[in-house]
Amino acid sequence: MIHNDYLELGGEYFSVRSEAEGLRAAGVDVELLLASNSQIAESNLWQKVTALTLQRDAYGLVSDAIDRYKPDLVHAQNLFPALGAGAIRALADAGIPWVRTLRNYRLACIGGDFRLDGDDCYLCESSARAHAGVRRRCYRDSRTQSIGAVAYARAERRASASHQPSAYLVLSRWMVSALQPVLDGVTVHVHPNIVPTASVAPAPKSERRFAAAFVGRLASNKGPDFVIEVAALRPDLQFAIAGSGPLAKQLETARPNVKLLGEISHPEALKLMANSVATLVPSRWDEPFGRVAAEALSVGTCPIVLARGGLPDIVDGLDDSLVQASLDPRQWAESLGTLCSLTDARYSRLTEACIRVASERYSASALTASLIRIYETVLPR
Known part of the structure; x- marks a missing residue:
């Protein structure tokens, strides 16, 4: 090799x-x-x-x-x-x-x-x-x-x-x-x-601290600023953004329901996603793969992705609402709200499906x- x-x-x-x-x-x-x-x-x-x-x-x-x-x-x-x-x-x-x-x-x-x-x-x-x-x-x-x-x-x-x-x-x-x-x-x-099998145990939905997490480079092509738009439509939900990059200063004025964590380690990123109901992946470019989305699956968290590049492959076969046709914050907020409204039992079944897909495709x-x-x-x- x-x-x-x-x-x-x-x-x-x-x-x-x-x-x-x-x-x-x-x-x-x-x-x-x-x-x-x-x-x-x-x-x-x-x-x-x-x-x-x-x-x-x-x-x-x-x-x-x-x-x-x-x-x-x-x-x-x-x-x-x-x-x-x-x-x-x-x-x-x-x-x-x-x-x-x-x-x-x-x-x-x-x-x-x-x-x-x-x-x-x-x-x-x-x-x-x-x-x-x-x-x-x-x-x-x-x-x-x-x-x-x-x-x-x-x-x-x-x-x-x-x-x-x-x-x-x-x-x-x-x-x-x-x-x-x-x-x-x-x-x-x-x-x-x-994508290595995660050692982080997923928590029940009702015990997860954040409704949605963003993990990645804080650059326009990754879409952290779009996450702020979604958060503005759901002030009742808590969001977390982890990473560093050129948009870091701009994001400092984020809304009160958005927690900026800065750059964190990979194990901490996995724990953050496992402690969130969803991971948002609104990449504005054609990602060849989409590692963050696949890692979210591995810890039993639903990634909501834009229908671009390799991202739809990651969630193929799971709930259709996890793939968004455009960067319309209202649609993303609606899909996130639907996930957050699921009972623990229904969300647990979705968690199990995410982990199974990650194991079958990316282990x-x-x-x-x-x-x-x-x-x-x-x-x-």
Whole structure:
């Protein structure tokens, strides 16, 4: 398994390691080869261009690992920016089959999120031809760095064309449709992130402190300001917002029925959701997955989500009112009120359904078994 860690720790860091640990627990011999873009970040412009396009270091790193471990299959996770074409050329020269997990939209969008200045943007069908992305400085708000991102994408695409992955793994059904133009007819499997089984026991509805919680980055695309709008319509209910980000100052003037908790630890976030009747996930962008919503399920809390990106997949098969068609605060307030009005017995049944869905779809055991089945379709019999 090969992976490029980002400089900033994020969900992908834990997802990759969870997959490797799950496979080892199932008896699969796994070597996790990690690269970092710290060296690229510290280099000058010419060194960055060379590293992003030629990637001799990546070729040597992966070739040496293949010689040492002699893998039957390579699972590529994030390749950007330190692995890319160099890693793929090494796999091609060794004749090793490979599969690739996509956790963002970088194959089609150099920014990785189909967003521009706070709005949706689908001007570029491929990062390798992202002329509009260069003009609009979509990568790190820099035209120079955007040119570098396109050069990287072109080199990677050329390498992939000569040695295609046997399968792509994406996190949601939405990602399949969003990335279809750049997947080149390769088999695609929906394979979401592992969400570890929570050790937090859900409380009866009547004992939960908050009607609704928001957990995440306090940024416009995540929608914490929308939670304030919902709270304004239900002054009789208590809300909690946990996280940090650019909207933190703005939210300090929140309503008296909204408690701002600031940034809290992951265990504290799980306890907060378990102590809330609902978790609100009003993301204004197409989340590839929606980890907070899945974690809410794991602690027996109903996530109310916007019908965008991968979020509807999380609550598929549960109550229809958990998926909102738009950011209409009245509709969200109504759905939240309905949940809060349930008896403890009815809410307990919903809690049990949430935990069951989380276990069936996102537990390490379920997704490790799914991953092994995918590998078996690739390996020669």
